[in-house]
C-alpha cells in the first residue's frame with residue numbers, strides 16, 4: 295500500500311463529465327489499496343474569468359480581495375469532485391487550504407507556504423477516506439485567504455506530498471509528460487522520460503508552464519518523486535529525479551520561453567554617488583521581481599543600468615521608481631515593451647563552452663536581434679522581440695538537436 299497525491303489541473307476538471315472521468319482514475323488507485331489525496335485546480339478558465347470580473351470593477355483591486363475571489367474557483371472543483379466520488383461509493387471529504395492547515399506568508403497573490411500541519415489529512419486517510427484538497431490557496435498568519443501565484447496548485451500537491459511523506463506525487467494534465475519544449479508551439483518537441491529537478495526548476499522559472507517553479511523546488515528539497523502525466527491516457531509520463539542518464543550526450547535538454555517581458559533603463563548623472571543596490575532593494579521591498587540586469591559604464595557616457603521585469607509589474611515598478619527618484623539618484627527612466635525571453639537549459643552546459651556562442655550564431659542566422667543576455671551554469675537566456683519568440687524557440691530546438699531520440 296502506498297500513499298499517493300494526485301493533482302488534476304484546470305483542463306482536466308473543466309466539466310462535470312471530466313470530473314466523472316478523473317473520478318474513475320482516482321477510484322482505480324483507491325481500489326488498488328492506496329491512500330489517496332487529490333489536489334484540484336479551478337475548472338477550465340474559471341480563474342481567468344474571475345480575474346475578468348474583478349477588472350470590470352477596478353483596474354487595481356486590492357490583492358487581499360483578489361485572493362478571496364480567486365480561491366473560490368478551486369473550492370467549486372473540490373466540492374464537485376467529492377460529490378462525485380461519494381456518488382460512486384468512495385467515502386470522500388473535501389478541504390479548503392485553510393481547512394487543510396496550509397499556512398502561508400501574507401504576500402497576497404504570490405504567497406509562499408510556511409507550514410503544513412498534515413494531522414487532519416492523515417486522520418482522514420486513517421479513516422479510509424479519500425481527501426480532496428483545493429489547490430492554490432492557503433491562510434496567512436493574519437487569518438486571511440492567500441493564493442500561491444498562477445499555476446500554484448502544483449505546489450499545493452507537492453507540499454502535501456512532503457507533509458504526508460507520500461510515495462509519489464502525480465501531476466495529471468493535458469500533456470503526457472514534460473517535453474523538450476512546449477509542444478503547443480514547438481513542432482518537433484519530444485517527450486522526455488526523465489529529467490533532473492535542477493533542469494526542470496530552470497525550465498519552470500524560465501517560462502515552461504507545465505509545472506509551478508515552487509513545486510519543483512519543494513520536490514527537490516524533500517526528494518519527492520514527482521511525475522507529470524496525462525489525465526487522458528495511461529502513459530507513464532515524465533519522472534523528475536536528482537540525476538538522470540543524459541540521452542545522446544545532449545548538452546541542451548530543453549528550450550523555454552516567456553512572453554510579456556519589459557526592459558527598463560535608468561540613467562545616472564555623473565558623478566554617481568548612490569548605490570546600484572538601492573534600486574533593487576527598493577523594487578524587492580515592493581515584491582517586484584527583477585530578472586536580467588545589465589550595467590553599462592562607458593567613458594564619456596552617462597552610466598546606465600537596464601533590467602527586465604514582467605509586464606504585469608510595469609505599472610507598479612514605475613510608480614515605485616518615480617516616487618523614490620530623488621532618493622535613488624537617477625535622472626531618466628525609460629522602458630521597452632513587446633519583448634520576450636527565450637532560454638536553453640541543460641546541466642551539461644557547465645562543462646561545454648561554446649554553447650552560448652552557438653546559440654547567438656543561430657539567432658544571427660535567423661535575423662533575430664538579441665537585446666539582453668543572461669547565463670548561469672545550466673542555462674543561457676536571451677531577450678528578443680516578442681514576434682521572434684516562437685521562431686527563436688523552434689530554431690534553437692533544431693540547432694541543439696532536441697528532436698532526435
Ligand code: ADP
Nearest residue numbers: 303304305467468472473475476478502503504
Ligand atoms: P494544468 O491546467 O493541468 O495545470 P498547464 O496549462 O498549467 O496545465 O500546463 C500544461 C501545459 O504546459 C501544456 O498544455 C503545455 O502547453 C505547457 N508546456 C509548456 N512547456 C512545456 C514542456 N516543456 N513540456 C510540456 N508541456 C509544456
Ligand code: ASP
Nearest residue numbers: 335341430444445446447
Ligand atoms: N487556478 C489557478 C490558476 O489558474 C491555479 C492552478 O491552476 O494551478 O492559476
Ligand code: MG
Nearest residue numbers: 303445503504
Ligand atoms: Mg498548471
